[in-house]
Amino acid sequence: MHQGITEDQSRLLTSWLGEFSVVQDYSWPLQDTNVLHVATLPGEEFIVKASTTSHHIHREIAAHAGGFAGLHGRVPALRHASAKAGMLVMEFLPGVLVEGTMAEDDPETYRQAGELLARIHRPAGDSSTYAPALTAKTRAWMDRADGLLPESQLDSFEQELDALRPGVARLVATHGDYQPRNWLQDNGQIKVIDFGRAEPRPWVHDLVRLSHQQFVHRPELADAFREGLGKTVGRAELDVWRLENLNQAIGTVVWANQVGDTAFEQAGREMVERVLSGL
Structure with a gap:
C-alpha cells in the first residue's frame, strides 16, 4: 500500500473498495494527510484521505x-468514513x-x-463564546509572532x-x-472540494482569503462573487469581520514560518499590512 x-x-x-489501484497522489508535503485518487476494478473512481494525526479528517x-x-x-x-481509523472515501469529482x-x-x-x-x-x-475564543487564539498567534513582525504592528494588533x-x-x-485552489471547473460548471477545514463559524470567515488574494485590485471578481452569494458584509458583521x-x-x-513556506509567509505579511491599513 x-x-x-x-x-x-x-x-x-x-x-470498503475491494481491489483498487492508485491513479494519482495528491498528498501535500506540508500536511500530514495522504490524499489519493484511486480506481477500482468495476471502474469506479474515488478520493481517499487518510491520516493518524490530522484533525482535518474528522x-x-x-x-x-x-x-x-x-x-x-x-x-x-462521501462513500465511506471512519473517524477512529482517520480515513474517508469520497466519489471522485471530475474537473480541473x-x-x-x-x-x-x-x-x-x-x-x-x-x-x-x-x-x-x-x-x-x-454563539456567545465564538468571538472571545477567536480573540484568545489571535492573541496566542501574536505571542508566537514576536520576532516575526515589527513591534509596532503587534502593538496595533493589540489596539x-x-x-x-x-x-x-x-x-x-x-x-x-x-x-480557487479548492474549486474545480468542469465544462463551465464550478464545483467545491476539500472540507478539511470546515467548522461552524460566522459566514464572513469564508470571504477573508479571497479578499486578500483574488479580489485585490479586481473589483469585478468581488462583485460577481457577491452577486452569487446574495449578500455583503454589513454593519452588524463589521467587528467579527x-x-x-x-x-x-x-x-x-x-x-x-513554522512549516518553512516562505512565499505563504510573505503573503501573510501583506495580509497584516492590508488589515492594519484598513483596506
Missing part, C-alpha cells in the same frame, strides 16, 4: 454528516482545479462560487483587538478554505 497509510487503514480500505467527516442538500455533483459525495487557469480570472467562476457558498452555509446556531465588540456570533457551516481578518493574517505569518 501507499507509503504513509498504515496497515490497518489499508485493510479497512480494501474491505472535520471533513463531520461536514459531510451535516449534509449538502441539492449539491450532488457540485461537492464530493481553477487555480492557475483562465477560469481564475473569469467573473462567472466567482458568481457560481458565491452561489455555491450560499448553499453550503447552513445555519448552525448562535485593534481591544477596540472590537463583536458580540454574539451567528454561525453557519463554513468551508474554511474557500478559494475585522476579527476574522486579524486572526487569519497573523496566523498565516506564524504558521507559514
Whole structure:
C-alpha cells in the first residue's frame, strides 16, 4: 500500500473498495494527510484521505454528516468514513482545479462560487463564546509572532483587538478554505472540494482569503462573487469581520514560518499590512 497509510487503514480500505489501484497522489508535503485518487476494478473512481494525526479528517467527516442538500455533483459525495481509523472515501469529482487557469480570472467562476457558498452555509446556531475564543487564539498567534513582525504592528494588533465588540456570533457551516485552489471547473460548471477545514463559524470567515488574494485590485471578481452569494458584509458583521481578518493574517505569518513556506509567509505579511491599513 501507499507509503504513509498504515496497515490497518489499508485493510479497512480494501474491505470498503475491494481491489483498487492508485491513479494519482495528491498528498501535500506540508500536511500530514495522504490524499489519493484511486480506481477500482468495476471502474469506479474515488478520493481517499487518510491520516493518524490530522484533525482535518474528522472535520471533513463531520461536514459531510451535516449534509449538502441539492449539491450532488457540485461537492464530493462521501462513500465511506471512519473517524477512529482517520480515513474517508469520497466519489471522485471530475474537473480541473481553477487555480492557475483562465477560469481564475473569469467573473462567472466567482458568481457560481458565491452561489455555491450560499448553499453550503447552513445555519448552525448562535454563539456567545465564538468571538472571545477567536480573540484568545489571535492573541496566542501574536505571542508566537514576536520576532516575526515589527513591534509596532503587534502593538496595533493589540489596539485593534481591544477596540472590537463583536458580540454574539451567528454561525453557519463554513468551508474554511474557500478559494480557487479548492474549486474545480468542469465544462463551465464550478464545483467545491476539500472540507478539511470546515467548522461552524460566522459566514464572513469564508470571504477573508479571497479578499486578500483574488479580489485585490479586481473589483469585478468581488462583485460577481457577491452577486452569487446574495449578500455583503454589513454593519452588524463589521467587528467579527475585522476579527476574522486579524486572526487569519497573523496566523498565516506564524504558521507559514513554522512549516518553512516562505512565499505563504510573505503573503501573510501583506495580509497584516492590508488589515492594519484598513483596506
